[in-house]
Amino acid sequence: MLSFTIQNVLIATNDDYVTVDVQVVDGKIAAIAANLEVIGTAIDGKHKLLLPGFFNAHTHSSEMWQRGIMSVLPLELWLAELYDFAPLDIEQVYLSALGTAVETLLSGGTSVVDHLVLIPGQELETIAIAIRAYKEVGIRAFIAPLIQDQSLTAGIPSGESTQNHEPYFRSTAATLEIIEEAVKKFHRPDEGVSILVAPTGIQLCTDDLFVGCIELSDRYNLCRHSHLLETRAQEKLAQEKYGCTAVEHLQRIGYLSDKTSLAHCVWLNDADIAILSETQSTVVHNPLSNLRLGSGIAPILKYRQAGVNVTFGCDGASSNDSQDLLEAIKIGSILHNVTDLDYQYWITPRKSVEMASLGGAKGLNVADQLGSLTVGKQADFVLYDLTNLSLLPRTDPIGLLVLGRPSNVVNSAWVNGKQIINNGKFTTINVDELRQELFTRSQWETKRKSETVAQIETHYRTVMGL
Numbered sequence: 001m002l003s004f005t006i007q008n009v010l011i012a013t014n015d016d017y018v019t020v021d022v023q024v025v026d027g028k029i030a031a032i033a034a035n036l037e038v039i040g041t042a043i044d045g046k047h048k049l050l051l052p053g054f055f056n057a058h059t060h061s062s063e064m065w066q067r068g069i070m071s072v073l074p075l076e077l078w079l080a081e082l083y084d085f086a087p088l089d090i091e092q093v094y095l096s097a098l099g100t101a102v103e104t105l106l107s108g109g110t111s112v113v114d115h116l117v118l119i120p121g122q123e124l125e126t127i128a129i130a131i132r133a134y135k136e137v138g139i140r141a142f143i144a145p146l147i148q149d150q151s152l153t154a155g156i157p158s159g160e161s162t163q164n165h166e167p168y169f170r171s172t173a174a175t176l177e178i179i180e181e182a183v184k185k186f187h188r189p190d191e192g193v194s195i196l197v198a199p200t201g202i203q204l205c206t207d208d209l210f211v212g213c214i215e216l217s218d219r220y221n222l223c224r225h226s227h228l229l230e231t232r233a234q235e236k237l238a239q240e241k242y243g244c245t246a247v248e249h250l251q252r253i254g255y256l257s258d259k260t261s262l263a264h265c266v267w268l269n270d271a272d273i274a275i276l277s278e279t280q281s282t283v284v285h286n287p288l289s290n291l292r293l294g295s296g297i298a299p300i301l302k303y304r305q306a307g308v309n310v311t312f313g314c315d316g317a318s319s320n321d322s323q324d325l326l327e328a329i330k331i332g333s334i335l336h337n338v339t340d341l342d343y344q345y346w347i348t349p350r351k352s353v354e355m356a357s358l359g360g361a362k363g364l365n366v367a368d369q370l371g372s373l374t375v376g377k378q379a380d381f382v383l384y385d386l387t388n389l390s391l392l393p394r395t396d397p398i399g400l401l402v403l404g405r406p407s408n409v410v411n412s413a414w415v416n417g418k419q420i421i422n423n424g425k426f427t428t429i430n431v432d433e434l435r436q437e438l439f440t441r442s443q444w445e446t447k448r449k450s451e452t453v454a455q456i457e458t459h460y461r462t463v464m465g466l
Helices: 061-066 075-084 090-106 123-137 172-186 207-220 232-242 246-253 270-279 287-292 300-305 325-337 349-363 397-403 431-440 451-463
Strands: 004-012 017-025 028-033 041-044 048-052 054-059 109-114 140-143 193-195 224-228 260-264 282-285 309-312 381-385 410-415 418-422
Touching: 048 349, 048 397, 054 090, 054 260, 054 282, 054 309, 054 325, 054 349, 061 090, 075 451, 090 109, 090 123, 090 410, 090 418, 090 431, 109 123, 109 410, 123 140, 123 172, 123 193, 172 193, 172 207, 207 224, 207 246, 224 246, 232 246, 232 451, 246 270, 270 300, 282 300, 282 349, 287 325, 300 309, 300 325, 309 325, 309 349, 325 349, 325 397, 349 397
Parallel strands: 004 041, 004 048, 054 109, 109 140, 140 193, 224 260, 260 282, 282 309
Antiparallel strands: 004 017, 017 028, 048 381, 381 410, 410 418
């Protein structure tokens, strides 16, 4: 059903709404106007709102297996615990990618950027199985295989002490080979699957790894993705490693560009922000994990005033514990009403929606194809039911969607013109079977102790002045 016509549907104009028909032909938006002739199947859009699909612009799908159980710790210690209990098998990667796709779609997202944790020794299999899951659900997938070439302890500043870190188990060259192989095998943007180069961040990556990723990105025209200055510890570490800020360093080696998206960006100074603006890099705002891990509040209003493109991510489901994109958008918008007294800069619901859709598309270099309801663009969009109890009584539809606590409001969703959700139900996979699998393969647990946290906590507390 790649050709269809949605009739009498509400869409947003610059500052109002209008009721129109939307024609889709061969997976692309062919016309938007009142009283169009019906091409293909007619779909009733009455009392529904049509918006472009949002981007879940930064997550780690396999973290789903640890949601709700992770200790209340800052990132560096939290990661140590995560890795102590994270051994995954291919089947778990598959199921959690399915779950991530389903939850993203049910909260308005039609694209996901998965900073995918790779199983050592099964890296290409990990990527292949995640892609299989995303294709089965039908979401548009940007797979960013998470790579590093330094061991976990290297991510904590040394302070006054001398630290010796275990060498990483795989060489930088071998890691880059795996990514190049993944690009050759799986990078198929026309089929809805893109591979990104994605070093985890300055805290666990050498310059050789970053430079190798820049070369791959240039050779194969790939987008770039990384964590950047999520925590104060990383800000300290950058000074130790480079004698300058992490942003200055990444600019110097050429990593920042209009196809680079950077998750978190909590601890940047004004000069750093100017660099992001100048290089046209994108910031992915992950407000929930930043709060959950005590990382801080990213200066999003400053980014926006400096002309930096900003979009939203859920982050992994064990540092946010959900993949509800509408929740991330709500928190990520209103959080900043406490960081800046001047309400003229606060983020309006309409602006949030634009950041979540077009902002996400810009960060992945696909704004010419996705991110807005524009004739000629791909039909990646979502139909919301405005008669749903959580969107009533009737006021401003986008205000209700962004500022409310909407649940079960997605009536239908399409990716590339293919209907993935119809009347609240998936057309592609059996979600009840997925629920049963996730239930069966897990168990209730409350008590567990991370040995690695116990080993490194004292040093962490010392360098952080606790």
